[in-house]
Amino acid sequence: MKQQGKKILIVDDEASIREMIAVALEMAGYECLEASNTQDAHSIIVDESPEMVLLDWMLPGTSGLEFARRLKRDDRTAETPIIMLTAKGEEDNKILGLEAGADDYITKPFSPRELVARLKAVLRRSTPAGIEDPITVEGLILDPVCHRVSANNAPLDIGPTEYRLLQFFMTHQERAYSRTQLLDQVWGGNVYVEERTVDVHIRRLRKALGSHHEHLIQTVRGTGYRFSTKAS
Amino acid sequence: MKQQGKKILIVDDEASIREMIAVALEMAGYECLEASNTQDAHSIIVDESPEMVLLDWMLPGTSGLEFARRLKRDDRTAETPIIMLTAKGEEDNKILGLEAGADDYITKPFSPRELVARLKAVLRRSTPAGIEDPITVEGLILDPVCHRVSANNAPLDIGPTEYRLLQFFMTHQERAYSRTQLLDQVWGGNVYVEERTVDVHIRRLRKALGSHHEHLIQTVRGTGYRFSTKAS
DNA sequence: CGTAAGTATGACAGATATGTGACATCTGCT
DNA sequence: AGCAGATGTCACATATCTGTCATACTTACG
Known part of the structure; x- marks a missing residue:
């Protein structure tokens, strides 16, 4: 059986960016889901339980930052790791992002290789196998x-x-x-x-x-x- | 016994910037070497084997980018981590920098603390401690x-x-x-x-x-x- | 034996590393 | 706005380590 790629949700309002990321991730063997706004994103997360969310900082309506916070407050979604995508010049906000519950942040523009590398790192960290016992x-x-x-x-x-x-x-x-x-x-x-x-x-x-x-x-x-x- | 500071090579054509960085690093306990061009830089790297190179993006003659590539191609210098210093507005080149072999990049102007922090982070990553048996x-x-x-x-x-x-x-x-x-x-x-x-x-x-x-x-x-x- | 060089040992003061309390900031909540 | 909890930094208090001495032993050898 072909190994089922892990599902990654990409949340960004620009379709071109979503597509670019999706291609990179699919080449690396992941399965991609896409959302252009936080509402769609939220239902996808609840329904599909992706292993990870790539979340753009700037989103129409609810900001990525706020959305991340919301996800972490909701038990159903709190466990899902988040990587924030920030544009250049917004870097000072990375601390905010991390404190809001993001597990990593990455600054646009980034190389596909870098993205995949960080994504793997976060997945590795946040895959709790058997750490459930007291x-x-x-x-x-x-x-x-x-x-x-x-x-x-x-x-x-x-x-x-x-x-x-x-x-x-x-x-x-x-x-x-x-x-x-x-x-x-x-x-x-x-x-x-x-x-x-x-x-x-x-x-x-x-x-x-x-x-x-x-x-x-x-x-x-x-x-x-x-x-x-x-x-x- | 005072810990021996690690040697950091600063490559920048502006003496004032080199000096500023050097002061910050020395306060943090590092030993600084300086070079204003890539030729000097290269011989210093070969002779002194610094633990890290801070490399300005814009340099007269060979660009920092090209120099970074060159260092990574030479076995003697390939292992030395590089942090690229880019001025504001040059950030789009980050990808190029990372792909050329830089281990991190930092945008001018930056705070001394940030510089030292990133420097430590890179040194940490690139110094894997060997596993030892009792x-x-x-x-x-x-x-x-x-x-x-x-x-x-x-x-x-x-x-x-x-x-x-x-x-x-x-x-x-x-x-x-x-x-x-x-x-x-x-x-x-x-x-x-x-x-x-x-x-x-x-x-x-x-x-x-x-x-x-x-x-x-x-x-x-x-x-x-x-x-x-x-x-x- | 006696002497000189090589070592062991205890004491110290300065240098370092760690412990601790206080404080400013930030966040989330009311 | 105002409060309570968390966090990261400082400055200062303690604790521990370090390099050097001065002095007491040992050993080798004439």
Whole structure:
């Protein structure tokens, strides 16, 4: 059986651009869906469940930015990765795009190769195979489904970033990671943030874990941090 | 010990711009090299092997684009990452730049922070860390992945320099090294440090290893030290 | 033996790395 | 507009590491 290409939805109001992208993706083995406005896009996403949405920044009516936010708020569509397409000069908005829930952004004009490369990268990151089971370490439970953390049956008050950080650590125990690696893995590759920011979030995470579990987050001096059940 | 800054070559025909960039990078801990034309740039790249080239798009004589292509064709220089500096309005050429082999591009004017951030991102991508396996000797385990040393399953408290020293010894067993060689290998070639300093760190390492394993570090009188399982 | 060169060791002050609290900004919500 | 939660940065406090000395040992050798 021929491998079923993954479905990619292209949302752009210019038909020529949609077509160009569609051709590039189809050559790379993907199946393309197209929408010229957010209404169509929304119903396609709900009906067809594409693996990914390529979303133009500028759209008539609801802007791409706003649409992305909306998608992330809706449970039915929140899991679908989004790559924002921004035109030149709008680049400063990339941060907005990422914070709105986009998983990556790409600036027009772009080469087909670049598009496909990023698309693959995002798909790779966001294909959660079996990451659905809760992880437990010394009474500390992280439940990816409920998106909650609890210690000894008591829910923990933990922020989004701390949650992702903890999830990363709990799924990559024992190994030491540099601040840079953590930024790549937890914050996402294309976010430019000071390395020391990691320290602050480590601190917040430790605080949230409380004296009972903070020892799990170990400092590896001169290198970074590590999640380990063994004493350091 | 201050980390040795990575060398960055700045290629731009305007001295003022080079200077501005150099200041920004040096504040971020990089060492800067400068060239105003592609000829100088080429010899610097070959001679100094900088970790990265910041290449202006517009250059007298050979254009930055052409130069980038040339670098990628030469085995000696093909591995060096390139960030293209393009002026506003030249952005449409981004595709050409990327296809010519540039690893990223940045549009002037840009903030120092943005430059440093992208530079780090590119360096990160292009410096893949090798995977290493743990080394075990008589119950002494050094695990590069966890960045941890343990003796008989008990973690050892060991400082960064001692760690590097031990790692070097465990990957180069049975052979005697002079203090100078150790300084080169463990401290990194171009540091100005007393030879006696090696003695002190050897001492610290032995202490950390404890009576159980300190015999592995042997003194070779008149020469230096050796890591060996055999008695001396 | 005695001496000189080679090493080991403990102490230190300066240099680095990390921990922490505070703050300005931004977003989403009311 | 106003509030509450999150985030990224700073500046300052701590903690830990590093390179050098001065001094005590060891060893080789006349």
